[in-house]
Amino acid sequence: MFGRIMATRLLQAIPTLLGVATLVFFLLHLVPGDPVDALLGETAMQADREVLRQALGLDQPILMQYGSYLTGLATGEWGTSLVDHRPVLELILERVPATAQLAIVSLMLAVILALPLGYWAARHAGKKEDVAAMGFSLIGVSIPNFWLGPMLMLLFAVGLGWLPVSGMDQPGSIILPAVTLGTALAAVLSRMARSSWLEAMSMDATRTARAFGISEGLIWWRHAARLAAIPVITMFALQLGAVLGGAVITETVFDWPGLGLLTIEAIQRRDYPLVQGCVLLIAGFYVLANLFADLLGLWLDPRQRHE
Incomplete structure (x- = not known):
């Protein structure tokens, strides 16, 4: 069963990724700005501009460029960076470990905060403890990363001097980015934990256990x-999947050398192949995360397998 479902989900992911690749390709070519200007400057001679444009293949019709791009993806060739003149996949793989490190710490922090908070709110449902816990959760959902990150930086790095301002070279550099990224995740998980616990307490299984005299805590x-x-x-x-989306902003704020910062740098330099590669990898991770969630739900819940 799992093999069949996985194969179906992967087949469904192909048009999704193709749509993402197509959308990003044409949007990058439609937005104002020219990679030749980014490389040579607007004061460069026209002859030099034309030579570089031909060397980069930007003189070809856009549909021909699109066809070459899809052919490269089909053969595993993600292209070459227009700025660094290195393979796109190589540049991306250099940044993935930093993003993975930030994502893992952020998710661990989110779980550590969310489960006790959700349990506390569910155990005191309708009381002031519940209101306080869910109020804190609502604040965590509402505050955007691009505001929370600088505020934490001003307080703990600039004001108190306890933690580094940016980068990942100093001890404790990951704390502020992880807190910034993990707070919103903790807020979402805590609300889900509260509602799931309350729903579970109203099920027949828990009522039966209570009827048998099992203690409330157990x-x-x-x-x-x-x-x-x-x-x-x-x-x-x-x-x-949401971690990578949030990492784009968080890594930019804290100058964390991961995939999110690489994406912003590539956009600023109009490095078309690199932007396309970064966005495609993020979209692929989203697809895999959804597939993992579907299979995990089937494995944990027999009712879903029956359906």
Whole structure:
């Protein structure tokens, strides 16, 4: 069953990735700006500009460039950076470890914050503790990364001097970016944990356990927690894709040398092949995260397998 579902999802991902590649390709060619100007400057001689344009293949019709791009993707050739003159895939793979490190720490922080907060809110549902916990969660969802990051930087790096301002070379450099990225994830997971725990406590299994005289604490942590874990884990799997989207802003704010910062740098330099490669990899990670969430839900919940 899992093999068939995985094959179906992967086949469905092909048109999705093709659509992403097509959309990014044409949007990059439609936005104002010329990579030749970014490389030579606007004061360069026209003859030099034409020579460079021919060397980069930008003198060809846009449909021919699009066909060459798709052919390269089909053969595993992601192109060459217009600025660094290095393979796009090589440049991307150099930045992936930094993004992976930030993503892992952010997700761990989100889980550490979300589960106790969700449990506390569910255990005191309708009371002031619940209101306070969900209010904190609402603030975490509402605050954007591009505001929270600089505020944390001003307080803990500039004001108190406890942590580095940017980069990843100094001890503790990952703390502020991870907190910035993990706060919103923790807010989403805590709200899901609260609602899932409350729903689990209203199920027949937990009512039966209570009828048999099992202690309330054991019901919450043994019976209800097992039932509540299914939607929470599925949501966590879906958040794996959202991490890369948030990392674009967070890495830019903290000058974290990962895939998000590379994407912004490539956009600023009009490095078409590199931008396309970065966005395609992020989209592919989203697709894999959704596939992982679907398979995880099937494995954890027998009702889904039956359906």
